Amino acid sequence: MVALLAGSFGLGWHFGVESTRFHGKILLVNESHRLDANYVPDELVNLYQQRHSFRMASSEIYLTRQTYEAMERMFHAAEEADMNGYIVTSGYRSYQRQQEVYAQSEPGKAQQPGASEHQTGLAFDVTVETNDGFESTPQYAWLMQHAHEYGFIQRYPANKADITGISYEPWHYRYVGVDAATRMHQTGQTLEEFIGG
Numbered sequence: 377m378v379a380l381l382a383g384s385f386g387l388g389w390h391f392g393v394e395s396t397r398f399h400g401k402i403l404l405v406n407e408s409h410r411l412d413a414n415y416v417p418d419e420l421v422n423l424y425q426q427r428h429s430f431r432m433a434s435s436e437i438y439l440t441r442q443t444y445e446a447m448e449r450m451f452h453a454a455e456e457a458d459m460n461g462y463i464v465t466s467g468y469r470s471y472q473r474q475q476e477v478y479a480q481s482e483p484g485k486a487q488q489p490g491a492s493e494h495q496t497g498l499a500f501d502v503t504v505e506t507n508d509g510f511e512s513t514p515q516y517a518w519l520m521q522h523a524h525e526y527g528f529i530q531r532y533p534a535n536k537a538d539i540t541g542i543s544y545e546p547w548h549y550r551y552v553g554v555d556a557a558t559r560m561h562q563t564g565q566t567l568e569e570f571i572g573g
């Protein structure tokens with residue numbers, strides 16, 4: 377929270393904040409572990425140009441190739457289980473784009489530039505057409521049960537905001553690989569707890 381407030385004042389926003397660290401192969405990004413302005417992930421692919429077993433809110437959504445391949449396997453398996461209608465709404469977001477999002481958002485509603493997981497190209501947002509929240513749909517329940525089998529975690533669970541710094545986001549999934557995702561699924565740990573940072 378201190379970092380969040382300090383960041384509102386502009387130029388000195390990353391003063392005193394630890395640089396981003398890779399833990400093994402898992403990248404941790406949050407308010408206190410930020411990406412540089414020039415960080416762009418390798419091998420971004422446009423999802424719309426790939427085979428996709430999901431709908432998309434835009435034809436301009438990008439993720440790293442590995443993340444795309446894992447999510448396609450996941451949504452293809454969902455389809456096989458008659459679980460349809462997923463709509464991917466967001467993927468990679470550049471530092472500059474996050475600056476715009478942050479500037480246009482109410483205080484506390486968006487992460488600061490460098491602190492958004494969307495800059496990693498490893499995270500996406502998904503929803504379905506529903507009059508209730510995504511969290512009350514069977515598609516959400518399926519993801520909660522199976523996402524880890526494809527290497528994804530729900531990054532910002534309910535009741536973990538004190539640890540992640542972000543309140544419940546049922547729509548936001550992050551690729552960490554099958555082993556790590558499975559261990560977090562079993563223990564109920566957030567990425568911060570899993571990494572110990």
Ligand SMILES: [Zn+2]
Nearest residue numbers: 499500501548
């Ligand atoms: Zn998100």
